[in-house]
Amino acid sequence: xxxxxxxxxxxxxxxxxxxxxxxxxxxxxxxxxxxxxxxxxxxxxxxxxxxxxxxxxxxxxxxxxxxxxxxxxxxxxxxxxxxxxxxxxxxxxxxxxxxxxxxxxxxxxxxxxxxxxxxxxxxxxxxxxxxxxxxxxxxxxxxxxxxxxxxxxxxxxxxxxxxxxxxxxxxxxxxxxxxxxxxxxxxxxxxxxxxxxxxxxxxxxxxxxxxxxxxxxxxxxxxxxxxxxxxxxxxxxxxxxxxxxxxxxxxxxxxxxxxxxxxxxxxxxxxxxxxxxxxxxxxxxxxxx
Ligand code: KIV
Numbered sequence: 227x228x229x230x231x232x233x234x235x236x237x238x239x240x241x242x243x244x245x246x247x248x249x250x251x252x253x254x255x256x257x258x259x260x261x262x263x264x265x266x267x268x269x270x271x272x273x274x275x276x277x278x279x280x281x282x283x284x285x286x287x288x289x290x291x292x293x294x295x296x297x298x299x300x301x302x303x304x305x306x307x308x309x310x311x312x313x314x315x316x317x318x319x320x321x322x323x324x325x326x327x328x329x330x331x332x333x334x335x336x337x338x339x340x341x342x343x344x345x346x347x348x349x350x351x352x353x354x355x356x357x358x359x360x361x362x363x364x365x366x367x368x369x370x371x372x373x374x375x376x377x378x379x380x381x382x383x384x385x386x387x388x389x390x391x392x393x394x395x396x397x398x399x400x401x402x403x404x405x406x407x408x409x410x411x412x413x414x415x416x417x418x419x420x421x422x423x424x425x426x427x428x429x430x431x432x433x434x435x436x437x438x439x440x441x442x443x444x445x446x447x448x449x450x451x452x453x454x455x456x457x458x459x460x461x462x463x464x465x466x467x468x469x470x471x472x473x474x475x476x477x478x479x480x481x482x483x484x485x486x487x488x489x490x491x492x493x494x495x496x497x498x499x500x501x502x503x504x505x506x507x508x509x510x511x512x513x514x515x
Pocket of ligand 1: 431
């Protein structure tokens with residue numbers, strides 16, 4: 227083999243390596259999500275709040291990671307999503323961003339950082355984008371937050387809407403029951419969905435509403451509609467990671483499918499470790515220097 231042919235072979239294999247790498251890390255963007263809706267490809271979204279979990283989700287091929295304000299419940303142990311602060315969300319989001327190569331990362335604007343004051347909303351969204359490197363923010367509400375949504379969009383920050391059961395308004399609802407069962411509330415939800423799309427949101431989360439209403443909204447909107455308890459006929463699904471892995475035990479709504487019982491597995495592993503330490507089984511000869 228001549229030096230020239232070795233050079234050619236190396237060049238060709240380098241080209242394919244770069245192409246393969248490009249293929250592997252093709253990032254999910256809002257444009258990709260829009261294409262997925264057009265092609266009828268379902269979008270898979272999960273929450274994550276830390277580096278290690280986000281890395282596993284990204285390697286598994288998840289399309290969207292939501293740094294949800296459900297961190298207030300599953301990470302901080304609060305009863306509601308209301309207490310979590312912007313600083314805490316920024317910390318969670320920064321850890322997730324450092325782990326992720328492919329997924330689109332959306333961060334919840336926490337309660338009290340955007341409602342009623344569009345200037346403050348923009349400041350909050352800019353802090354999230356600047357200090358974490360995330361790709362988009364999510365906000366709960368319809369027509370009443372339109373001005374804030376518009377202002378954030380005008381700064382070039384993609385916004386995802388969230389309608390139906392909006393946990394930041396839990397004290398207004400008084401309960402976590404299914405939303406928009408009655409005609410009036412369903413009609414308002416459909417109107418709000420159109421307002422959010424027309425204002426420029428790139429996607430919408432619908433939480434805990436009748437499946438028929440989820441289907442109607444997904445059909446009427448051009449932007450992807452991601453459901454959590456909104457039936458199968460939406461453009462994608464989202465679950466809280468700690469719920470679907472069975473780390474949390476107390477929360478069991480009908481829409482939740484548990485893919486694992488990590489609570490029992492982790493507890494069992496920790497009990498085995500305690501036992502090994504107490505009975506001098508750990509460390510053994512191979513586990514020392
Ligand atoms: O904070 C969150 O986890 C969410 C999901 C329930 C969609 O908003």
